[in-house]
Amino acid sequence: MSAPTGPELPIACSLGADALAGRLDEMDRLRADALRSRTATPGGLVLRFAAGGDVAARVDRLVAAERECCPFLRFAVRRTGAEVVLEVTGPPEARPTLDRFLAAPPEGV
Numbered sequence: 001m002s003a004p005t006g007p008e009l010p011i012a013c014s015l016g017a018d019a020l021a022g023r024l025d026e027m028d029r030l031r032a033d034a035l036r037s038r039t040a041t042p043g044g045l046v047l048r049f050a051a052g053g054d055v056a057a058r059v060d061r062l063v064a065a066e067r068e069c070c071p072f073l074r075f076a077v078r079r080t081g082a083e084v085v086l087e088v089t090g091p092p093e094a095r096p097t098l099d100r101f102l103a104a105p106p107e108g109v
Helices: 017-034 055-069 092-102
Strands: 035-041 044-050 074-080 083-089
Touching (some): 017 035, 017 044, 035 083, 044 055, 055 074, 055 083
Antiparallel strands (some): 035 044, 074 083
16 A cells, blocks of 8 residues: 555646546556456445456556555555455545546447
């Protein structure tokens, strides 16, 4: 998990427009390729991915990248048999950012 959040951590992504578009595309592809379920929780969300191929490595890369640009979010990854489970939590003000993780990939992806 990343460092605890607090008032000193702004609720803002540090990515520029092009990098953000690339990251969102990466999230969309990962969800389209392997997402089994997504569940909103009071403090965040839980995403369950089918573990196969390079899915675990892709989730790990995404988490590492997100920890850099969005330090106000906390991430936990666990592997359970056929799944990679990603839990993302953050302060209430981060809900719009968390909702992006919950968004369905665009049609045709």
